[in-house]
Amino acid sequence: MAIIGIDLGTTNSACGVLTDDGVKLVPNRLGETLTPSVVSLDEAGKLVVGKTAKERLINHSDTTVAAFKRLMGTDHKIKLGRQQFSATELSSLVLRSLKEDAEAFLNKEITEAVISVPAYFNDNQRQATKQAGELAGLKVERLINEPTAAAIAYGLHDKREGNFLILDLGGGTFDVSILEFFDGIMEVHASAGDNYLGGEDFVEAMIDSVLEELKLKKSSLKPRELQNLYMQMETAKRRISQQTGQLLKLNLSGREVEWKVTSEWFERLSTPLLLRAKRPIERAMRDADLPSAKIDEVVLVGGSTRLALFRSMVGRMFGRLPSCHLNPDTVVAMGAAIQAGLKEKNSALDDIVLTDVCPYTLGTGIVNEDSPQLGNYFLPIIERNTVVPVSIVRSVCTARDDQNEVCIDIYQGENRLVKKNVYLGELTVPVPKKPRGEEVVEVRYSYDMNGLLEVDITVVSTGKTFNKLVEFTPGALNEQDRVQALEKLAKLKFHPREDEENRALLARGERLYEASLGEQRDHISKLLASFDRVLDKQNLVEISKTRAELTEIFDKLDGEDWI
Amino acid sequence: MSPWEILELAPCDDARAIKRAYAKKLKHTRPDEKPEEFQQLHSAYKWALKAAERQKEENEESKESQSTEAIAEITNAEQATLSPEVAQLQGHVEPQVQQGSELNHQDHSPVSPEAIEQAPSEVSHDLNQVQGQETGGEIQRETATEKYTEEQHSEGRDAQENPIEEGVTEQDPQRAQRITEYHQVLDQVDRLLKEPSKFNVKENWRFLTDTPYMLDEEYNWNLGLTIFERFARINLQAGECASKDKKQIQISNNIIQYCNNLFDWNGNAPYLYGALDESLCDCIFNSLQSEEVTVDPAQGLRGGRKLIRQKAIQPEETYDQYYFGHLLARGVAVLLDLLLLYVAVGFIASIVIMKVYDMPEGAATTIALGICCLAYLLMAWIAESSHFQATPGKYLMGYKVTNKKFERIGYGHGLWRLLSFTLTLPLGKIGWLINCFLGGNLMHDRLSSSHVINMRKSREEHLRKLRG
Structure with a gap:
């Protein structure tokens, strides 16, 4: 039974498996290795995931959703048609699709996976990812940090030793990790990141700028116009370094506007985002305590690192060209697949040992007597960039006379005040009544390789230990929720796999039809009608022939490059 | 066990050897299998690396001390030829060094004037590098010297007066x-x-x-x-x-x-x-x-008919001591609520009754008041069980309805509270009299095991106690 490695991305997902002849990326139903993380429900109530769903984003945006990874670890729900979904549930649908692809590819049942998460994902987000895997019928024993996964892929590929700086700018998250390779050891020195910075933010900035210039409000646009704008800007972003001065025809609020995409314009609106990207890089360098001269190689991972502006910024920061000779879109999936393979057959484990760090500080709140109005102070227990797994004990004592309970609340973050950090949960333990400061409890935080935290509290005087945690995990499901979610998700079924290519083509045709006018529109309409006729005849040879022809025609008509 | 013993290595200053020893040990001390031993090994390894580095520095220092004077002379000469502004700036910078010395512990300081003063060799070294490098030039150039030239500009506000700039332009x-x-x-x-x-x-x-x-x-x-x-x-x-x-x-x-x-x-x-x-x-x-x-996590989310946001739940503040609401204040709160309801519901109801049923004003008002009282019961139930935990009147007073654990009561418990309240009503004046002696924890509160707490006072007292 194989374990697969999955890169569950904001924009695209991919899946790989370690076979006897190296890492194999699993092709999806369209034969492609990247599956857009888009979920759609079609008119028949069936589930559509991937490229077909992405095409539907334009014309069926109220039953289609993308970039929901951003909402992982929150309680927000998204309404698709009449049903509500959490980000966890949506992610599980993408995972299910990948799982089925892998099952078809390997011809056996898959029940376990290693899923990659951004290194800077917090506990809530990690729990949500794990749960998404479980909802998709995958046991997730190991979460791997994305930059670490990329490093594994690079490390096995190059077999080079030295210090590596991995910059992972994906669709929605940015991660920085500094690693060292030597003698088969891969040691992560420091990780930092920004959970809300990625390629989508560049597009968002472009759109904000366009709308501001044209004095339009986002809410005043029809969903279709807005999604079209997203698509056009995504295309423009991808082409920005090849051709400057692209002329776009935008359809906004019923009027047609010409918009010139110049590289100066793009540079200007990227600057704040690039500045944000610099922060985690600087912080990781500081935490790792390495001068930039000691970095042997800067490795770029994630599709958004293709942005020339980002590359030149990195180039300027480190005085050298970053390398990216593995495909930045799939390298994380490859690394996750290797990790999955290592986990599966213990024999191969002798090759490589990985040590990782905890990217943020974990601690508890302590009474702030200097300025109570600001709330409690944060008492760090596990400092950020401590090597994991780790287990650290700190003692705290009662703050008042005759206190009979101690409440240990668990926070994660870097601020000295708890209220500005992320609240993870709490645990209240009874203590004997004594004058203040005389009762001591020992708080033990244990952080495992997956980035998940466990807390034990021992009351010193009674010797009793408690570890039942009142968890505060937004988006987390209890047993009852889980059964309900499973029931809801089980009702959603995919179309037969073999139809997927036809569906993707039809969805694309439909998008092109709605985007064009006049003669061209008639032409597309005729093409789609004839394709429908061919499909009805169910002659496989003929279908694939017509499909190839149609794809060629659509390629010519389609000016967008956004999937 | 000493760190060296853990690593099974003789003390040395060779980082490579330490790494090799660590790697060898680590293969049998996997972090996921033996977490505690791994932590020990890892800290031994880190310690050994530091020790080795220190040892190396010491060794080098003893060698270097003999030749420092010679180096200083060379760097001074270089300074004069390579960067005229360094020499000029030293004059400017010196008075500020005192201020900057606080920064000393920061290794990566954007402005560290003492870098110029204390380590002229470093500055000129950097400048040397700049000339050798082409791609990374931009970065290398930001030595502390230049930072200050610009600051001088900004403080002087008049760029032209500053003689440095011309020299720079040429360079x-x-x-x-x-x-x-x-x-x-x-x-x-x-x-x-x-x-x-x-x-x-x-x-x-x-x-x-x-x-x-x-x-x-x-x-x-x-x-x-x-x-x-x-x-x-x-x-x-x-x-x-x-x-x-x-x-x-x-x-x-x-x-x-x-x-x-x-x-x-x-x-x-x-x-x-x-x-x-x-x-x-x-x-x-x-x-x-x-x-x-x-950052709004929903930023960049695309598609979907609607996003249903859930507010992030902040952990509730808890206090050591809670104060019951005062009977009089609670009475006032009820009157306020009734007034509000009369304006919102009763007044309209009385007009409707007068118009539709053609009743005299007095009778209509009485019926409307009755409606208000019923509406009050309904509102109290909903509002006190909701996350506001108070009717508008109580809210104004800073009061909250809680259960015995000082948490929000649910709608079920709220209904029980409402029932208890209606049960105590027939007691009439006697009931009021009894309530006067109950210290703010009234009959229906006790019956339904709920409290009306003066949250404002509880919070203030809590803060006061912490301060003093």
């Missing part, structure tokens, strides 16, 4: 361009700051990101520092004016936050404190503290 046209840009932007900042009606509009500050130099560390730091100082001066002044009952507009928090995002003032706090007066820094950092920075 490095790119830098000169950057400096010109810097002055242009600064002029724009100054113009904007003179117009209080405009400077609190975020859009008016967008020009800051128009130049790609923002990504240049030297430019970014200097511009950030100058703007920081100006903001601080304006806000301090405004603060003083306010204390004298004069009005002057402050730079608002969202502008400060916006600039903080561009210049990372928070991250550079120690350097800012090193470069500027404490009162100036405090002023800005206090405003930054009060502003919450949260």
Whole structure:
């Protein structure tokens, strides 16, 4: 039974498996290795995931959703048609699709996976990812940090030793990790990141700028116009370094506007985002305590690192060209697949040992007597960039006379005040009544390789230990929720796999039809009608022939490059 | 066991050997299998690396001390030929060294004047590198010296008077361009700051990101520092004016936050404190503290019919002592609620009754009052069980209805509370009399095991106790 490695991305997902002849990326139903993380429900109530769903984003945006990874670890729900979904549930649908692809590819049942998460994902987000895997019928024993996964892929590929700086700018998250390779050891020195910075933010900035210039409000646009704008800007972003001065025809609020995409314009609106990207890089360098001269190689991972502006910024920061000779879109999936393979057959484990760090500080709140109005102070227990797994004990004592309970609340973050950090949960333990400061409890935080935290509290005087945690995990499901979610998700079924290519083509045709006018529109309409006729005849040879022809025609008509 | 013993290695200063020994041990001490032994091994390894480094430094120092004088002479000579501004600046910088010495412990300080004073060799070394490197030139160039040339400009406010610039222009046209840009932007900042009606509009500050130099560390730091100082001066002044009952507009928090995002003032706090007066820094950092920075996770989400947001639940504050609401205040709260209901429901109801049923005004009002009372019961149930935990009247008083654990009561419990209340009503005046002696924990509270707590007082007392 194989374990697969999955890169569950904001924009695209991919899946790989370690076979006897190296890492194999699993092709999806369209034969492609990247599956857009888009979920759609079609008119028949069936589930559509991937490229077909992405095409539907334009014309069926109220039953289609993308970039929901951003909402992982929150309680927000998204309404698709009449049903509500959490980000966890949506992610599980993408995972299910990948799982089925892998099952078809390997011809056996898959029940376990290693899923990659951004290194800077917090506990809530990690729990949500794990749960998404479980909802998709995958046991997730190991979460791997994305930059670490990329490093594994690079490390096995190059077999080079030295210090590596991995910059992972994906669709929605940015991660920085500094690693060292030597003698088969891969040691992560420091990780930092920004959970809300990625390629989508560049597009968002472009759109904000366009709308501001044209004095339009986002809410005043029809969903279709807005999604079209997203698509056009995504295309423009991808082409920005090849051709400057692209002329776009935008359809906004019923009027047609010409918009010139110049590289100066793009540079200007990227600057704040690039500045944000610099922060985690600087912080990781500081935490790792390495001068930039000691970095042997800067490795770029994630599709958004293709942005020339980002590359030149990195180039300027480190005085050298970053390398990216593995495909930045799939390298994380490859690394996750290797990790999955290592986990599966213990024999191969002798090759490589990985040590990782905890990217943020974990601690508890302590009474702030200097300025109570600001709330409690944060008492760090596990400092950020401590090597994991780790287990650290700190003692705290009662703050008042005759206190009979101690409440240990668990926070994660870097601020000295708890209220500005992320609240993870709490645990209240009874203590004997004594004058203040005389009762001591020992708080033990244990952080495992997956980035998940466990807390034990021992009351010193009674010797009793408690570890039942009142968890505060937004988006987390209890047993009852889980059964309900499973029931809801089980009702959603995919179309037969073999139809997927036809569906993707039809969805694309439909998008092109709605985007064009006049003669061209008639032409597309005729093409789609004839394709429908061919499909009805169910002659496989003929279908694939017509499909190839149609794809060629659509390629010519389609000016967008956004999937 | 000593770290060396854990690593099974004889003490040495060879980092490579330590790494090899660690790697060998680690293969049998996997972090996921033997977490405790791994932690021990890892800290031994880190310790050994540090020890080796120290040992190496010591060895080198003893060798070096003999030849330092010679090096110093060479570097001085280089300084004179390579960078005329270094020599010139030393004069400027020296008085500030005192101030900067606080920064000493920071290894990566954007402004460290003492780098020039104490380690002239480093500066000239850097400059040497610049000439050798082409791609990385930009970065290498930001030595402390140059930072200060720019600051001198900004403080002098008049670039032309400064003799340094001409020398610089010849040396490095790119830098000169950057400096010109810097002055242009600064002029724009100054113009904007003179117009209080405009400077609190975020859009008016967008020009800051128009130049790609923002990504240049030297430019970014200097511009950030100058703007920081100006903001601080304006806000301090405004603060003083306010204390004298004069009005002057402050730079608002969202502008400060916006600039903080561009210049990372928070991250550079120690350097800012090193470069500027404490009162100036405090002023800005206090405003930054009060502003919450949260990125909307839903930003960038695409599609979907609707996003249903759930508010993040903040952990409730808990106090050691809670105070019951006062009977009189509760009475007032009920009257307020009734008044509100009369305005909202009763008045309209009485008019409707008068028109539809053609009743005299008096009778209609009585019926309307009855409706109000029923409406009150309904409202009390819903409002007290909701997350407000209070009817509007109680809310105004700062009262909250809680269960025995001082938490919110659910709708079920709320219904029970409502029932208890109606049960005690028939007691009439006797009931009131009894309640007077119950210390704020009234009959129906006791019956339904709920409390009406004066949260405002509880909080104030809690804070007071903490302070004193």
